[in-house]
Amino acid sequence: MKSYIAQRLVIAVLTLFGMSVVIFVLLRMAPGDIVDVLFSAAGYVNPSEKQAILRELGMDKPYWRQYVEWITQIFHGDLGKSYRYDLPAWQIIRPLLPVTIELAMLSTIVAVALGVPTGIVSAVRQDGLLDYAMRVFSLAGLSMPSFWLGMVIILALVSWLAWIPPLTYVRPTENFWLHAVQFMLPALAVGYRSSALIMRITRSAMLEVLREDYIRTAWAKGQGEWAVVWRHALKNAILPVVTVVGIEFAFLIGGLVVTETVFNLPGVARFLVEAILWRDYPIVQNLVMFIAIVVILSNLAVDLLYGLLDPRVRYA
């Protein structure tokens, strides 16, 4: 067990290292830099001024030195300075984190609450009308862009209830209910999409388990449907579901990129887009690395959770 975790951690670190190279190279390939963005706003380019800014930002150094400096900084807990705001990157990123984490958690709760029950019902009533209805419902969730669903939700609220959701971030300490509503709407839009994947995996896992001998035995003992499904079948079907929930939690951030923009929430994902457009490398690099770390950690957590949920799983 211990050696398994150690091995997984080594692989995780190597993967993160590879990712840092990929991200760094990609960003340096990008046409234009922060200085171009700044000057294009001003409408003219002053070459000597441009050089001065580049030097000040350390962008005149060879790429390999920039890379080494970035990695060294990370190991010293320093995320560098934002080009655009001239503030330490950490100072900018930190207040964004709770917003995105809260959104990701709420979306996951929505996804599980929607996906698991529909998946179970759909499997129990396989090929019935209810099964078809739920499959179409979940597939619809997989097909709608979550940012568009968010726009439609806002539109519906405006035209039917004549109520406009708050356009700026409301702190929970300011007005808890408004804050809750503000977060529930995007969580619904994003969670609906993830629920589709969870529903499908729940359905297929349940179908598999429901064909097992011990389920037939449970039926033969005269157990009610409720007991067979919940007590006997679900326990063994939940493992693949946990995997998908874990993977989805990490990948929700992808969906949040656009949804945070639609709902104007000051989270990591929306800020990433802005930073990319501004070529604010320290912010982009560190945000992408942050997302990668979240993805890898949640994958690791899922693997370890396996052992807790299923005693048959042994780590070699």
Place this chain on the structure above:
Amino acid sequence: MAVRPIGAEIELTRPAMGVRRDSVAAVVRRFVRKKPLGAAGGVLVLIMVLTAIFADVLETHDPIATDAAATLARPGPAHWLGTDHLGRDIYSRIVHGARVSLIVGIGSTLLGSVLGGIIGLLSGYAGGKTDLIAQRLLDILQGLPLLVLALVMSASLGPSVQNVIIAISIPIVPRAARVIRASVLSIREMQYVEAARALGLRHLRIAFRHVLPNTIGPFIVLVTAQLGAAILVEAALSFLGLGVPEPYPSWGRMLSVSAAEYAQKAPHLVLFPGIAISLAVFGSNLFGDALRDTLDPRLRGG
């Protein structure tokens, strides 16, 4: 190398010889009967393909032409689905947007799947250290959400149709490689592959001529499954202004520029492009699911 017994290669290495071949019409008829939902999805995809091909015939207005006299017009006889804030006809823009979505969707899916497929084939067939290294490298690409990687890619490549296709295809590569590798691992152990090896064929020939054709089932499933996701990513990129550039009408960008601002005055700006995206993705998802159930033997009868 000894003289290669060509006849023997054909004899020994063709799996499923003499299997009855059904006509295309019969296959389609059976598919429609067994998978009505999948067939409906197929029809949606077909409609989208036809719309994209005949966009010039189907349009009622020039999709790029602005009309200051008719901005934010409601849907009606003059403009079937209304106009946007610049007076451009929404219906014609959606019809032409099908072209962009389809080209980017199919282009990036095929590019990513073929690249990933080749990597998966070689890495699965070679096994050992090569396989291990390839897998770790793919892990790196897969460690980021599809949209985040596509976002960084398209920002670094600059806005153009080709670059958007490349940006979306790269995140598909590791996913495709995984699928193809998994099926190569089982095919590799089959007797007819062993026979081919016993005949002294070169590895590359075995991999491409004898193993590859049998991964076509999973490959088709993969492509149809990724198509919907690729269309969604294109829409999201264009929405954020990092996708297909002006003046091409793109569904995602139709939602971004004006929609948010004018949504209250003109809800059709938000509704119709989104419905177009959803229907296209819904169709390809339905079709892909049915295809997977039909082609993937593990799920047959499930």
